[in-house]
Structure formats: C-alpha cells, structure tokens
Amino acid sequence: MLLIACPWCGERDETEYHYGGQAHVAHPADPHALSDAEWGAYLFVRDNPKGEFAERWMHAAGCRRWFNVVRHTVTHDISAVYPAGQPRPVPPSDEHSEVTA
C-alpha cells in the first residue's frame, strides 16, 4: 500500500488513487502523419524500467486531479510528485542513503 502525496490533498493511501501508466506520453498532435509503426508504438509500447519511472496517478476518491509521480519500481520510493503538464523534475545529485540495522 503506497503512500502517495497528492499535490492538492496531501498524503493519502494508494487505494484512493487510480493508476494511469507512464507519464509524458502525449497524444500525437497529428496522428495521421504517423506511420503505422509509430502510431502502434504510441498505443501499445511503454517503458518498463527497473528503477525510477515517471507515471501518472489520479486522485479518484479525492480531488479527481491527474498528476505525475516519479516512483522507483524496485523500492517504491517516491522521489517527486508534480502536476500534469509539468516536465519531470531533474533528480537531485545525492544518492538515496540506506538505513542499516
């Protein structure tokens, strides 16, 4: 159960949100100018990184706003939350430090 900070409502449980897949995949301005392969890539092909991934969430049981989250797909650490339409923030340079038992 992730804890996600909605940019408008604050920290809420994952169950309040809908997942929206990879962020920054814009609908092509002129789909008819694309080849079948390019259109097919827009429709069906998404990244699946092991690591940080910019993805879309929507606060379905709250403000109903779409926004973007940068989540690490292994650790589930959320390093950035930002409104839809904004560019992905540049990650800070310092490495995430680990706690040792």
Added chain:
Amino acid sequence: MSNRPGNRLAAGGRVDRSAPLRFTFDGVEYTGLRGDTLASALLANGVLAVGPSLYRERPRGIVTAGVDDPHALVQLERPCSDPMQLATTVELSDGLAATGLQGRGRLDDAPDETRYDKTYLHTDVLVVGAGPAGLAAALAAGRSGARVVLVDDQPEPGGALLSGRERIDGRPALAWVAEARAELEAQPETRLLTRATAIGHHDQNYVLVAERRPDRPGGGGRLWHFRARQVVLATGAHERPLVFAGNDRPGVMSAAAVRSYLNRYAVLTGRRAVVFTTGDSAYATALELAAAGAEVPALVDTRPEPPAALVKAARAAGIEVLAGAAVVGTEGGARLTGVRISALTAEEQLTGPVREVACDLLAVSGGWSPAVHLWSMARGTVRYDATLAAFVPDRAAQEVRACGSGRGRHDLAGCLTEGFTAGAEAATAAGFPFAAPIAPPCEGDTPPAPPRPVWLVPGEEGDPSTWRDHFVDAQRDATVADVHRAVRAGMRSVEHIKRYTTIGTAHDQGKSCGVAAIGVIARLLGARSPGEVGTTTFRGPYVPVSFALLAGRERGPLFDPVRTTAVHPWHVRRGAVFENVGQWHRPRYYPRPGEDMDAAVLRECRAAREAVAVMDASTLGKIDVIGPDAAVFLDRLYTNGFAKLPVGSARYGVMCRADGMVFDDGVTVRLAPDHYYLTTTTGNAAAVLDWMEEWLQTEWPELRVRCTSVTEQWSTAAVVGPRSREVVAALAPGLDVSNDAFPFMTVRDAVLANGVPARICRISFSGELAYEINVSSWYGLAVWEAVLAYGAHAGITPYGTETMHVLRAEKGYPIVGQDTDGTVTPQDLGMTWVVARHKDFVGKRSFARADTSRADRRHLVGLLPVDGGELLPEGAQLVAPGADLTAVPVDSLGHVTSSYRSAALDRTFALALVRGGRDRIGETVLAPLPDGRTVAATVTEPVLFDPKGGRRDG
C-alpha cells in the same frame, strides 16, 4: 489443590489457580487455568500428542509454546468454529472444545456470526514486540512525546521474560515489565495493544496487525492498518529444531518451550529429561527442570568445550554434560522412552559407542533464528552471521530498525540497550529528539558463547538418501531423504528445493524448520554455510488469519454499495425480479402470478410493440458537459459530430479508445450552445466520466469545459409503444406532442399535470414511438406513478431490463460490454455511418491500421436458429459446417453475444460476432453445445424487426 492435574506445579507461573477452566479435547474433559494456552493445559494434564502427521500418520506432539509449533494443529469447536488453530496460541477459556487435526482442518458450513472490524491509525513510532527490547524501545520513544504504538501477540507484555527467571535492577524482571507497562499506559500518546500480531509489513511502513478480542461480545477480532513514520521491530527469535533420526517423536520439544511451560505455565513437561543443545541457552532449561524436581540424566552439547561455568553449574545440579556429542536416535512409540547418544567428530561424523539413556522428554535447542519475517517483508535484506549461526537483519529498505534477539542479540542487557537506542533513534527520526536511556543492570542472562551448529546429525546407518526418519519439515513429513532426492535431481536454488520438497509450505510457513532446512540443504550441496544457500522469500501474513478478519464488515449487503432508483419501492411492491447491473439493482421483469420469465418477457414485449409500456431508465449514466468549448470537446471524443447539433436536439454517439475499439455509446442532448447532457451505458458511467476528465486535464487543459455526474439527480421513465403519445399528451397537457411539433430526437421542457417540471426526450431504444421523461429524482416515484395512472386506460405495462434487451436486439442495437468486448470497432458493428470522415477524434487513426482494415474481422450479425424454438446460449461458439470439432483448437468463427425469444418475430433469434459475418449473410453456421448437440442457424442482417424504421414516429 486437590484436583491439580499431574504435571501442574503447586506454585509459580502466570496462571490463576483460583480460576479453573473446564475444556474438552478430542471428546475428553479436562481442567486448566486462566492464563493457560490450550497446549499448556493439555501438557498439565499429561496430554502431549495432538494429531497424527499429514501423510505418514506418525504420532506427533506439542513442540513449542508459540506461533512456530509444527504439530499442534487443532480444530476449535467452541467458543466458535475455527479450523487449523495452534494449541500453542489458543488461549484457554471455560467451555472450550477442540479436536486434534491431521494436517488440515475443515470449514464450518454455518455462517460465521463473529463480528470483525477494521481500524486505521497513523503513528510516529510503531514498535512490534513487547519483550525486553520492544518495551525499552517503546519507553524511550514514548518519553520523547512521539505518538507510539506497541503491539504484541501475547495477552500481556514481557516476551521471553514471561518464561524466564532473569532479574533487572535487582528485582524479578517481571517487576520491571509491570513498571514499564504502567509508564506506557500513563503516556498520553502511547497505545499498547496486546493479543495483536503484526502480520504484514508493506511499503512506506504500512503495517497490518491482527488483534484478537476474546473478551468482546461476539469474540471478533480487529484488523489494524498502521501507517508509521518509523518502525522498530523487536520480534524476538525462534528456537530451531535439530535434524536427527526420530526427531519427530512426541516428547521431543523445544528447550525454550520446556522452560516456558515450566516458568510461565507451571507445567512440568517431563519427569526425566535429556537436553540436547548447540549453545548456551538450553542450560537454563536443564537447571530449572532439575530445580523443579525432574531428573536430568544428561545434557548433550555439540560443542566439545562448552563454557566452563555452565558445565560446572550443570554438574552441581547432578546433570552429566556430554560435550562434543549428539542425540542420534529416539526410542518409544507414541511417547518418547529414551534417546541414543553418540560422540561427534570435528567433521560431524559419529564416533565411538552409542549410549542409550531412558527419558520421557528431550529438550532440543538447535540455535536461534531471529524472526526476520517482517523485516524481509519490508524488503530489508538479511545476511548470514557465521558466529551466531543465524540469518540476521542487514540493510533496511525503509525507516525500520531491528533490535534485540530479532536482530541476533541474545543477552538481556544487550536487548534492553538496543531497545532503548532503537526507540530513541526512531523518535528522533520522527521529529521528537530524544537521547537513549541507560539500560539497568541485569542478572541471569549473559552474552552467550558461540554455538556449534550441527545442521545434520548423521544416522547410525545408511546415508542421506535413506534417512527417512530425519524430519526436516515434520508438517509436510519431508525428510533428509526428500532433500537428497531434490539435490540429486539437480536442484541448487533453495526456492526450487522448497517447491520440490514442499518444505516450508505448511501452516507455519517454515517458522520452525526454515533455517534448519537451509542448513540441511547446505550440507547436502557441500556449501560452506547456510549463507551460501540463502533464504526463501518471506511473505505475509506472518500467522494465518481468517478471511473473515480481512473482510471485516464488508460482507453480505455491505460487501459493495447497492444503488437503487427513486422508483425502487414501487418495483418491490410490484413484485419485480431484480438483477444487478454494476452496483444497481434493476427490475429484470415483473412476473404476474403463474408466469415464468419467458412468459413475462413475451407479455411485456407485446405491450411495448402493440400498446404502451414503461421502464425505469434512471440508472443510465448522465453527465452534464458545460462550457464554451463543450462542442469542440465532444467532437474530439465522439466518432461522430456534435458541434452542429441544434439546441433542443439529440444525437446517438459512439466513443472509442485511442486503439479504435468501441468504449461507450449513448444519446447526447444539446440543451444550450454551451450545455450538453450526455448519457452513458449504466455500468460505464464512472469510466466515461474518468475518460472525459483525463482528456480534459492531461491533453486539452486549454478547453473550457466542466463535466459533472448527474446520474442520481435525474429520474427517467421511458414510455414506449404506439400508444405512448396519448399517454404523454395526458401526462403533459401543455406540451404539443404532435410529430411535427415534437419530432424524433428532440427534447422539450414541459410541466406535467401534477406540476412537476420535466425534460422530455423523444429517444427510442426499441424502434417504437417512445418518450423519456426526466424529472428531478425527488419527484421520480410520484411521476412514475403518474405515468402508470395516465397510461392505465391504454393498459400501460411496466417492463424490465430483459424486455429492454429483447426489444433493442430485435432492432440490432448493440449493448456495449455485451455485444462488444474491447476488440470491436464501430465498423465491426456495422456502424460506418457513425464514424465522421471530415474531423479527427480519439481513435480515428487506428481505423487505418492493417488490423482494423482486415476483411475477416468479426462483424455483428443476426442469427436465426433453423429451429425457431431453439434458444442459443449466449457465449456459444460458432463454427462453419464441416468444421473439425476434434481439432485443437477448434476453428471458431465467433460467438453468440445476445440471444432471446421474440414475441414480434414469434421465434428465437440471436446477435453474434462472426468472422467476416457481413459476407456470410444467408449462410448457415453451427453452434456445438456443451450437451453434445450441434444447432444450426442462419446468418442475417442484425436488424430483424422493422428494418425500415417505420414505427418510431407512431
């Protein structure tokens, strides 16, 4: 006490001798005490065996005093039926009844009336485990002012101190525990939960805790959902078994459990006990057994040179210490009568003569495994510590700290120090800076000397391939021979061997046997240590929990919200048969006395086609789309155009996903230049609103449009049939209902005869003259009753969803989600006319893809069974005549999507998706049915009734 059971001591323990409790096990009545577990009460009564083993039916007895018992499975019958509980964790209550189980339980047929609840709580620091380390952590964190929750699975805090005789600060340790508890309970922000087991530790410190509440009416439990800034895991350690021949015989017990039964429950589990250990901790068991009056003829220590002080203390108590030795076999039937002991070489081979020692108890300590389950579930890593001979927490993946024996620290002073430190650090990290207190001095539990783990005690005969009584996982009857076979078969990964042998997959999920099994695997693989083999994955829940607890109150009517319309009470009074459509309860049909569904639906259909009928259409999704750019917005989402729709008119529209597949359809009315009123499929209303909001927010934020769900604000009565006009004329006397003044696909505002304002649309989902009367839901029931009253002279007939389906199917109108499945384009449905050529819309590009242009796509067609009395089942597969039905897979042409009996056609008919269906009109297809028959049907156009549409204007 005169009726004291044979093995109960006269004094001591955490049991209340003034509160005898009667209970029944396997049909025999016994007496126990408040404070007992079922296991301790049985042991007090001399009952050791529970149920036979799962596969080999070997006698099995109680081994431990906690959640890690491999054998003590019982079926609870009273106070409530509960399968597969552990006798070692069931608290004794008066009147309790249970029976022993052979590996698996049985669910009671009767519904579980117990009430379970859920609670959600945020906390700064969550401490799991109220042993010495956990208490110390909670004390330190609580003193900082942070909000602290301390959870422990026992009825009272204390952990291992409840089972020992240690001293803290010069007093019995339990005095310190009582003081700590009092201090915690006095802290305003601290909460102590007993009988509460942390079962899962998930992302961002989401911790699930199952709390038992036997004292509450109904006896139900509570599932806590904690979100903690910081977690301290003081989960303790499990004592490991040892793997030797006959190690499953009743009477072979955990040395720590023997000590726990003695000190906590005042139960002597044996009269003549041998102790077999790889380390220091079992010496306390041996000494305390002797002090309690048991004979302890031998203490077998695998170490050639045990600590001198321990050896001296044992000898002083009359216990012979056999160093550098191991128990290599057990004697007896259903109860241990003796053990066989041999010396061990440095290479762990047997040497010298075997000595037999008579005993009725063998207390075994194979070392200690920190309970790293929660740590690992929280994605923390573990490492093998060769000195401790244990897997211990290594790197945390979250804001989690481990302390005490859960992290491999086994002396009391060390546990207290680590607890104070972890609690203070956690509070500080949570924003409540605090310095760790100094731990008080402790007696009776000093840092242990290194153990000598012996992962596999050789048998006296044979080799690992024949050691079938060396049990590795007794719950699964899995032995060294089974592990040997897995290794011989080429398996190297512990995960593979686990699955092949089923080791660690029974009710305790490897709590008792897991690390011991890894040790055996390491030996048979020739690995240097268990660390090279590694652990299997730890998964929640930590202990078995019932589905009823997870469900809480979300059962029966509360499982999912039920939505009903304003007219619902009328439907109930009228005797409607309901069906679920999404969360909606909708009338399916209204049977008259003696009618079945077929008869009722045929009658309702006839009324709609021949006179007038009415349906409650309030469940249709309704969305107000308002704003200067509403027309542009709808033009981009619908395949057809809405910008040029005149105010006061309505239009049917289809929405596709970007892949070109039909997503929803419905009629949209333009109420004003900047106001559209859009309807959706009943089950799709929320998804359509989501879809519209997604495009507005993420792709077209510049569009000035707002979408609002108004489904529940409007109540809709669909008045259908050739006589509907006269009913509406009477109902809305001020409205000109002539076809010229109020043509098809237009909307009019009117005031009804009863004074209610209404929005009336001429929309038809049946092909008949029809009106949809929309009123505020507050008036829904009154207006429905008015429609019935004004239509009474025309014999107006209420109809349900089944008749609605038949009427629309006769007209070939598809239902999205029934006649489509997410792989169907508008063209597949024969709706090329709804796809605009001169504008772009979501999904249009996909219609130019090779796949959507294929001639052999599945098309929506009609089907007329050759036998007009034969009703094809919906979902029936279709094949070409002569198709090979033995081929795998059978070459399917498609399937039946809708199938009904038609009053208007006086026969059955169906809609189907058929490969290249529009090119097969007039051909025959076959439906091979599950009952073995093959039904022939003719492919037709989808519109079977009134294809010219002559009826819609009345």
